[in-house]
Amino acid sequence: MAATPGRRVTSADVARQAGLSRATVSYVLNNTPHQSIPEETRQRVLTAAAQLGYSPSAAARALRSGRSDVVLCLLPDWPVGPEVGALLTNLSTALAARGLTFVIHPVIPGDRPVAEIWKAITPAAVLAFEELSDSDVAAMRGAGVASVVALLGSSRRQRRELEVSQQRVGRMQAEHLAATGHTRLGYAYPDDARLRHFAEPRLEGVRTACAELGLDAPLVQVVPLDAPDAAAAVRRWRDNRIGGVCAYNDEVALALLAGLREHGLAAPADLAVIGVDDIPVARLADPPLTTVTTDQNAVAAHLAATVVAVVAGEPQPRPPGSDIVTVTRRGSA
Amino acid sequence: MAATPGRRVTSADVARQAGLSRATVSYVLNNTPHQSIPEETRQRVLTAAAQLGYSPSAAARALRSGRSDVVLCLLPDWPVGPEVGALLTNLSTALAARGLTFVIHPVIPGDRPVAEIWKAITPAAVLAFEELSDSDVAAMRGAGVASVVALLGSSRRQRRELEVSQQRVGRMQAEHLAATGHTRLGYAYPDDARLRHFAEPRLEGVRTACAELGLDAPLVQVVPLDAPDAAAAVRRWRDNRIGGVCAYNDEVALALLAGLREHGLAAPADLAVIGVDDIPVARLADPPLTTVTTDQNAVAAHLAATVVAVVAGEPQPRPPGSDIVTVTRRGSA
């Protein structure tokens, strides 16, 4: 390790040290094909680089090649649970295996516009959870960002990769409750407005499942994460002779269990409850929570494949099958 | 918006459109001081840039200036809860207010080395949760990364910004249990090895608090997130006449409540339980969970100030006071 005098170590330094030209150094370090380099020279370059602690400048490389190998993920300020965390982790490994660097940036509504962000990164692709405005998309195209993938959203313009699997989640919930003998269903909608993008497709899934099974449409109620409020919702459902409720997620489901408890009632006898996500505390509840899980690994793999295809300009792969969503049956439904 | 023929819009295009030189365009767009530019010319540049949808190349800018305005956060594959999520979100806004772009990269042990990551980004600073190896730090210095901030870790070499506030958390737990009349305490250590970096300082805080209060050292047990296992732990504590337990976090605390339930017992009468984090479901538990909360906003502000100071080469600010950690008293302790 050389004593660095403040200056950055460049490939020119390595070349000088090895007594070669900069081009040769570049060829060796990048394993450029169709170049014949004797083993001795190669070693000379490698040791020189190691000695000086050389590492190429990402900026220069990006400038020269016109595109970086960074994939930028714009993450809204959702109360992110371990499932989204797992998805992002899996996505990172999946993209890393394909030579792409995955990077996340939180997007906060009041903050500076998203434009500022990708300008400072110049990513190869952008993965947006929320939908982007048309002007943003146009600007990104102009700035050389290869492409954009939206995951959820209301418009029909952008392809929404996660939408169908979210619908599938709602569908599984309804089907499980129907299979256990319930004919009148409720839906517990989250209180947090930021979760709308997830909640809508899930509710949509429940609705279509009910329609297909010949059941009445679900009775939807907003359920805050608070025992008394949840108790009020429980009362109304029971007044309407609702036997089973699909909760937006496990937290809402746990609120319902607390609401039942306030009335001195319990799932599943008085009201069957099914959640989503299988968070760690789900199995610790009283009764243990029945819930729907998604194989985040499979989702991540598909998302990674989509990004890679989009960057390479190839057609996008088919979405994963419906078998990635499964019911974990415990005590509450 | 001009119809872009694939090519990137550069400042040269803007200059041509405005009938000026590239230098003048640069001066206008960067508000370079000590340059006299008449208002009319300035407007000419601005409208041309807007018309063409010009946005400067981050890569070129970084190459020229030698440093980017990106702060890279290396996030280990911890099961990240909403608290860490909130911390990251707050950090992002705090840094954005200071002109820095905050970006997160998940670090997975088996994956490629961290070196690959910052090479692809060239950040101005790196914020590492886990400790970095000395060779990594040296390499980063050499590559022009201004500096490094470690948050947690075992060595004494790097400053650990979060360490003290984590100790403070454990301290508050112990003090609350002592204040409610418990003299023999237990500590519920998490099962997940990845949480060690958080668990150690918290336990350390409990230990020192016990010592200062003249109590016996806490009886430490690993508690998996599973009712039967938790029940076994509960039994052992009660056999040792332990009256109150500090849980690593709310999830572990909820496991203890489930363990008590298996014995037909309940908090706080049979065993007082106090958690950490105040996750949403904490208030929904039976009994509602008493827990310790940290003001993530204040922590984020301090971290942001530290990063800014480090990038600017100024002395680091003082850590926040101990008042950022508070007890939320509910039913369980």
Place this chain on the structure above:
DNA sequence: CTACCTTACTGACACGCGCAAGTTACACGT
């Protein structure tokens, strides 16, 4: 009329890199 300052610009360089094209030196075939 000359000397000098200010205004409003422009020309040119360097940042570090990848890669196309060019240059030796030497072996081989005829």
Place this chain on the structure above:
DNA sequence: ACGTGTAACTTGCGCGTGTCAGTAAGGTAG
């Protein structure tokens, strides 16, 4: 002896910026 081919290199360009060092025009002082 002469072209041809290949191994092992090197020279040089341009990616898009920010900025230093000019420079021509116009005004003002002496």
